[in-house]
Amino acid sequence: MLIVLDPQISPAQRSAIDETIRAAGCSIAEMPSRRGLLLLVDGDLDRLRQVPLKVFAGVSKVVGLSKPYALNSREHQAEPNVVKVGDARIGGGSLTVIGGPCAVEDRETLLAIANEVKASGANLLRGGAYKPRTSPYSFRGLGLEGLLMLRDVGLETGLPTVSEITDPRHIEACVSNVDMVQVGTRNMSNFDLLVEIGKSGHPVLLKRGRSATIADWLLAAEYILAQGNPNVVLCERGIRGFDPAMRNTLDLAAIPAIQARSHLPIIIDPSHATGVSAYVPALARAAIAAGADGVIIETHTDPTRARSDADQAMLPADFRDLCEDLRLMHRVANRSIDA
Amino acid sequence: MLIVLDPQISPAQRSAIDETIRAAGCSIAEMPSRRGLLLLVDGDLDRLRQVPLKVFAGVSKVVGLSKPYALNSREHQAEPNVVKVGDARIGGGSLTVIGGPCAVEDRETLLAIANEVKASGANLLRGGAYKPRTSPYSFRGLGLEGLLMLRDVGLETGLPTVSEITDPRHIEACVSNVDMVQVGTRNMSNFDLLVEIGKSGHPVLLKRGRSATIADWLLAAEYILAQGNPNVVLCERGIRGFDPAMRNTLDLAAIPAIQARSHLPIIIDPSHATGVSAYVPALARAAIAAGADGVIIETHTDPTRARSDADQAMLPADFRDLCEDLRLMHRVANRSIDA
Amino acid sequence: MLIVLDPQISPAQRSAIDETIRAAGCSIAEMPSRRGLLLLVDGDLDRLRQVPLKVFAGVSKVVGLSKPYALNSREHQAEPNVVKVGDARIGGGSLTVIGGPCAVEDRETLLAIANEVKASGANLLRGGAYKPRTSPYSFRGLGLEGLLMLRDVGLETGLPTVSEITDPRHIEACVSNVDMVQVGTRNMSNFDLLVEIGKSGHPVLLKRGRSATIADWLLAAEYILAQGNPNVVLCERGIRGFDPAMRNTLDLAAIPAIQARSHLPIIIDPSHATGVSAYVPALARAAIAAGADGVIIETHTDPTRARSDADQAMLPADFRDLCEDLRLMHRVANRSIDA
């Protein structure tokens, strides 16, 4: 850490700074400069970062020279994390496709969709039971009843299951019934929920908050890892943008940006990102071409009867074609195919 | 509701649409147009809105002609809502100033700050006990111990208290110890939490989500009102912007925009909006000039010892001057002063 | 166009509206509704759209039922536009790669880069001579001298050339020396410049404005087409986002969104979008996978000597590998390869 002092700093101000730094167990080296004296500070910087040095009188600038230590970082773990969910493995060079309806609506419909998902060669089944909806008057999901339907259909089709958790009080119900919990965009910064998931050790799909930076998102993941749970998969699902042409702005540059910083797998949700099912195939292919570890896609046997997000659900035949495209694309992206 | 049909619609497609509309108990009137037949639909539109008419084959456009009904709307209640918090009343033409530290740190510091807040003529005392922090390694508040300190200091100084709630499991502890709970920007869409607060009937300060539209925010408030709790005060605290010069972008146009739509009081948080204490007075004055019902401002007797958000805390003397300015500004904004 | 009248409209207000509509040569049909009388207006709506019907007393809502007519739309021209630039053809199923330095710096460097671009199999050579720079103290390009260097190096290597135009007074110099002019993000709404380019009939690469919606961008293209110049290629280069991790937010969903609306070709600029050369290959591959007609990429033989945007320039060997990847990816995206 580098501190640039104000040239007019008083001896008392200087003493206050020095004492604070030394109280945090850090060392100080001085270096004169035209803009004022520089202090190069070393030692337990994580502790010193808790102190608001910027607001001390006599300090004109504080510059961090090293990144805060993070369990999710490449510096901490060089090889990619692989997260095991039932029989599936996410990350480490494999392709993961998660398919299913936005919400679990009834057992029959869910089973019909799950059979299509299975037949398409996808790896996991999604289905919401606790649905966070913008309006309190929209369908909010079947709750525990929906979770149990999802569990049964998952067992019947042999597909591991993913479902959203929105409340720390549901942790037992979710962990005991689904193979992977999902934290949605609205709850990325619900830290109490993240801590509970961390304690559970259960696999988790952590969606990016609608206005979260890459750094915010990795720090949210860190809440889970810091509790001893390494089973975190990141999911980019579009960030808030200004264009009414699409529901969100899909940030595919997050793929290389995350991979440069973190060992966590990253998958893409083109369904929520655009809200337009016709745009989903192009963006799913792009995600795999850019190196994503997988995609999560909404599919429904009858979108006209879907109780949420009908606009973005693909029909089963289109979903099947897309899965085939993605397998080819994945081989190209991994250079296991020749021109 | 108006539905524009595709000119190439088949009789079977048309039947499916008509049946769906009639099944929801709505009536249909037809009107021919060059762009295809128009259906004017009337009746229980709230029910029909649950159906994804847009994805029906043969429909080219669906146009809403009326707004969904909302408890927070001016249409529902013309006169402004007034929320009683202890002895304070927020809304309805009065000026509310909430002051205090970002976080409760220790009893002595809190009491010193509270005495300054009281002496400045402010109305409520703020202080965080459960702190949502971007990094899991930052200070996250004293929890219940902090709540109890806040309660005691509130009683000692005669100031009603406000503190953040982040977890539905804390509802009892919060409701029984503080006069008003605050939902922070990260939890505006934590709907399970909102429902609990709704059930409690306790006064709540609902901050705007960092990427929430005006409509999203009012629907979040609606979650609370729909549970029978009318004691909601909105708080604009800056939305996500692109300029690194400030922590957030303060959207003061939310004041007239909310007032045109809703009867709920609205206050402004210039401290979090900018993250720069030097900008706080100008924006607090602007908020009152624009017609806000109040402001919430961070103040600390010694920002160099603050354990969070030190950059944005005002010193007590500056806070006192600002409170005076705001009272004058409020009289001008309410035309109770002459030039 | 549909006009919802206020139930309390007076006869005089109603007359004023009717006269205005009829004066624009449009017809009116009435339809009663619970929310007030509806007027269905047909005829020369482009003319009527110039009138601010929304502000007429007695009007509560105006709803457009059809899109404004546009030369760039799929409705106007179903087949994709193909733009010929020298020997190259952009759009219509071919893959276009444009490579070269951010700025023309000197003849020798430019020739060395151009030879690499040619050897990599790319199709066009880029190089800025008139550089819009955020700071007036940055290098602003060699101007006409740079254009002439680019022309000579283009002729020597057989590569058609692209260079930015920033001023309508440069139209002659640009059109007579480069094969395609580029309008940068800062000038997308410089309509006087667009009109001049429209009149020239010259091929143009129209970058998306940093805060332009899809609709804004297509209307900017329309300025050029409306002058009789159909030779417009769109270029997505990242829009303004909130994350400091990247220079801009690359909006790859613009590819299917543009293709759904317009017959104009679209290419992607991952270099400016991210500002990080290490992220360029992943995003270039993603662009082609999503169906883009090409990419424009910065490459430099010695980034340490580059006078602008050094961070985002790829080294020639990396550029060559990427070009190979893109050709394979293009065959996969066009299904001209089997698994």
Add this chain to the structure above:
Amino acid sequence: MLIVLDPQISPAQRSAIDETIRAAGCSIAEMPSRRGLLLLVDGDLDRLRQVPLKVFAGVSKVVGLSKPYALNSREHQAEPNVVKVGDARIGGGSLTVIGGPCAVEDRETLLAIANEVKASGANLLRGGAYKPRTSPYSFRGLGLEGLLMLRDVGLETGLPTVSEITDPRHIEACVSNVDMVQVGTRNMSNFDLLVEIGKSGHPVLLKRGRSATIADWLLAAEYILAQGNPNVVLCERGIRGFDPAMRNTLDLAAIPAIQARSHLPIIIDPSHATGVSAYVPALARAAIAAGADGVIIETHTDPTRARSDADQAMLPADFRDLCEDLRLMHRVANRSIDA
């Protein structure tokens, strides 16, 4: 400037860096640190900033310790700039109100509006003759004919005039006919236009670009100042936001942020910021309360006949009331009134 070297830097890499720094006439001092050797560089840093030191092999980080020198900065000129426009003076503690129609439509209407503006006590008359419009099919203004009407009406009413310039080829016509030229949001980064205005020495109202940061905007102003023209007034008019409730997001925090950095006056345009005339009074009052030097507001005697931006134009009677409010607010903001 501080350069953090990679601990694995080779002697050849180190030499390349040192030579480049010395070639720019700068000095180097070394300082060892745990993260690698630090180089403290001093001297002609403006020159060295042209070199992309970050991309040199062996450099892990470059940190600027001082701001680039700028003519618009408080460091360059401590006292506020005052810009003289005809008889009006903008900045330095006075209140400036600019009123008038969006576009000059005909002489009679303009004169009627101008008389109202004058009677309201406003200081300058606005009116667009060259109108940049998103669609090429919208009314684009009367051009030179409109400028001449504005000049005549300005002379007749004694109001100095402001009108937009969009093309460097119009500089003579604009400078000789209007008292102040305006650069609109779409042309803030039209640097060729800014340079011409800089050379003219004419007063200019420089609107903020829709996606410009505070730093981008000040650098655009710097283009004008760098040509020897100090007569620059900044105008915040809303930045691109995500909420469809308003046309733009008005960033009133720009007022203290600009005043902390620059000596240039700043005024606010609430009409374009919101696009809703009913919100204009609240935000105009807020702007003056926050310390702005003035406002620019659209007013029209008959918005139903306005040929652009009718939604945001105030009626003359409302404009007059607002002007009175603003004068009172200005006295309060300047503490020339007592409670």
